[in-house]
Structure formats: structure tokens, C-alpha cells
Amino acid sequence: MNVLAYGESESGEKFKFWTKTTSVAAHGGVIALEQKLAVGQVFRVMNEYNMKKAVARMVAVRTSRDGSILGAFEFVEQGENFWSMTFPAPGAKPMRKFVSKPGAGGLN
Numbered sequence: 001m002n003v004l005a006y007g008e009s010e011s012g013e014k015f016k017f018w019t020k021t022t023s024v025a026a027h028g029g030v031i032a033l034e035q036k037l038a039v040g041q042v043f044r045v046m047n048e049y050n051m052k053k054a055v056a057r058m059v060a061v062r063t064s065r066d067g068s069i070l071g072a073f074e075f076v077e078q079g080e081n082f083w084s085m086t087f088p089a090p091g092a093k094p095m096r097k098f099v100s101k102p103g104a105g106g107l108n
Helices: none
Strands: 002-008 014-025 028-033 042-047 053-063 069-077
Touching: 002 028, 028 053, 042 069
Parallel strands: none
Antiparallel strands: 002 014, 002 042, 014 028, 028 069, 042 053, 053 069
């Protein structure tokens, strides 16, 4: 999903950049960072799809294998339904997919 990340760095410099998520969850997500943000950094995000805005906090920053910087964040305020998606309840068991066996049903 396309997300606008914006705020003020710890040194007081304002930042604003469009990025993409690599993972989303009910309580946050992972985005590609144009500039490295510090763990604990509070910033704002806006979902391009539904124009919802939320306040987020960076919880982890890592460099991926291809050299891009990824930042995991959690919502601090206004994160309810930010992604316009429904997520499974915590602790829910994954749904099992029924796969029929070849030759089943007597249609040989």
C-alpha cells in the first residue's frame, strides 16, 4: 500500500515522503524508508487508499538484503481501521484449506 510518512526528525528537520508497505498488521506495519528514522521516533502516516491519518512510532529499523532501509512501526493514535482491512483475532487458528486428492471421487 502507498503511505505518506511525515513529521519532524530528532534534530528538528521536517520530512515528508511517499513510500510503500512491505507488511501490514492491525497495530502497525513495515515501510521502506527514504531516510533512516530512529527507533522511538514518532511520526505521522497517511494511507493513500482511504486518506486516513494516524500517529505512529518506529519500533525497529533494519537494512534489507538489497540495501534498502525498512522500518517497523506501531500505531500510537488513530490506527483503528487504518488499513481498511479485517485481521484475524489474536490467537486465532489459521484456516485450513481443503485440498482434494487426485483421483478422489471415483472419476478415474
